[in-house]
Amino acid sequence: MITKIIKVDPDNVIKSENDIKNAAEIIKNGGLVAFPTETVYGLGGDGTNPDAARRIYSAKGRPSDNPLIIHIASPADAERYTYTNETYYKLADRFMPGPLTVVLMARESVPIETRGGLSTVAVRCPSNPVAHRLIELTQRPIAAPSANLSGSPSPTDASHVIADMQGRIDMIIDGGMCDIGLESTIVKLEDDGSMMLLRPGKITVDELACIAPVGIADAVVDKLPEGQVALSPGMKYRHYAPKAPLVLLDGDIDEVIKHISEENNKKIAILCYSDHKEEVARRLPHADVYVLGARNNINEQAHHLFSILRDADKHSYSKIYAPLPSMEGVGLALYNRMIRAAAHTVINLRQGKNG
Ligand code: AMP
Numbered sequence: 001m002i003t004k005i006i007k008v009d010p011d012n013v014i015k016s017e018n019d020i021k022n023a024a025e026i027i028k029n030g031g032l033v034a035f036p037t038e039t040v041y042g043l044g045g046d047g048t049n050p051d052a053a054r055r056i057y058s059a060k061g062r063p064s065d066n067p068l069i070i071h072i073a074s075p076a077d078a079e080r081y082t083y084t085n086e087t088y089y090k091l092a093d094r095f096m097p098g099p100l101t102v103v104l105m106a107r108e109s110v111p112i113e114t115r116g117g118l119s120t121v122a123v124r125c126p127s128n129p130v131a132h133r134l135i136e137l138t139q140r141p142i143a144a145p146s147a148n149l150s151g152s153p154s155p156t157d158a159s160h161v162i163a164d165m166q167g168r169i170d171m172i173i174d175g176g177m178c179d180i181g182l183e184s185t186i187v188k189l190e191d192d193g194s195m196m197l198l199r200p201g202k203i204t205v206d207e208l209a210c211i212a213p214v215g216i217a218d219a220v221v222d223k224l225p226e227g228q229v230a231l232s233p234g235m236k237y238r239h240y241a242p243k244a245p246l247v248l249l250d251g252d253i254d255e256v257i258k259h260i261s262e263e264n265n266k267k268i269a270i271l272c273y274s275d276h277k278e279e280v281a282r283r284l285p286h287a288d289v290y291v292l293g294a295r296n297n298i299n300e301q302a303h304h305l306f307s308i309l310r311d312a313d314k315h316s317y318s319k320i321y322a323p324l325p326s327m328e329g330v331g332l333a334l335y336n337r338m339i340r341a342a343a344h345t346v347i348n349l350r351q352g353k354n355g
């Protein structure tokens, strides 16, 4: 299959109206289009078409029991596909359009294939102008998981999508780098008006707690025990895994450098904060150094993480080291992605113990 690649300026979407119309036609006809959102690139198909859902699973190599998020142009459109409640509209008023996904009971209008066999469906109203216009012109919900091959990091730039999806889908809309760089916050709404955080993201637990009580699903920070069913099917898969083993180090920069210099690895990569870049490069001259961002700027770190993991995959490192993020605020989202990419390998240098 030939994949058409078009460039769209998110600050001047009107200029690309015809291209976006063509993309909408592809989706209406059952085809697949990758498009930018404020979180990561999505791989979009018609959310009301079971064949489109099957094609998405096949293009990604994703297990078909891992449901797709449906993307809508306006929060009220959720009425057609889900049973909403008061908490949904409170969340919508505060956070939509934006990087929040809400899991609700599904209506029959959403095929079981899109829902991965569940009775619920996840909805999101993206703020990226390209995504928004594409959904409007498609005139139906767009089912879209992240536009990466299953098991590799979510794409935060069109070049990542091209690397994974060229030849597998009909079109890729290149809208530049995604603002946030981590996937949306996902909450499931409970019958009693409370919510359960299934995946942390840019919208934090504290922000959500201003709307209604929030519980945090076990799989967000911990390894699920053998046999336990994940509330969000995606959490049972080892996502975001670089090829080389990733090891998270919990310690100050001195302890980290000392630990790495004592381990006898051939070709290593170190992810570090810009604050420590020079010291790391000077004291570990044989390592490749990747800068996540400033230590106190978690948004900058989030923006770069997946792109760095992809770059690192192009080299045959024997090990990748990274600092263990804090779980505060947006840090929880970074922690969740990194701990899973590391398959929960954390070395606690503060107490000299493995965690
Ligand atoms: P992705 O589409 O790659 O961003 O991943 C979407 C995530 O949302 C996956 O982890 C899914 O398991 C999760 N998800 C989608 N729909 C539901 C749902 N109805 N209930 C719980 N989790 C869901």
Ligand code: MG
Residues within 6 Å of the ligand: 145, 146, 154
């Ligand atoms: Mg994904």
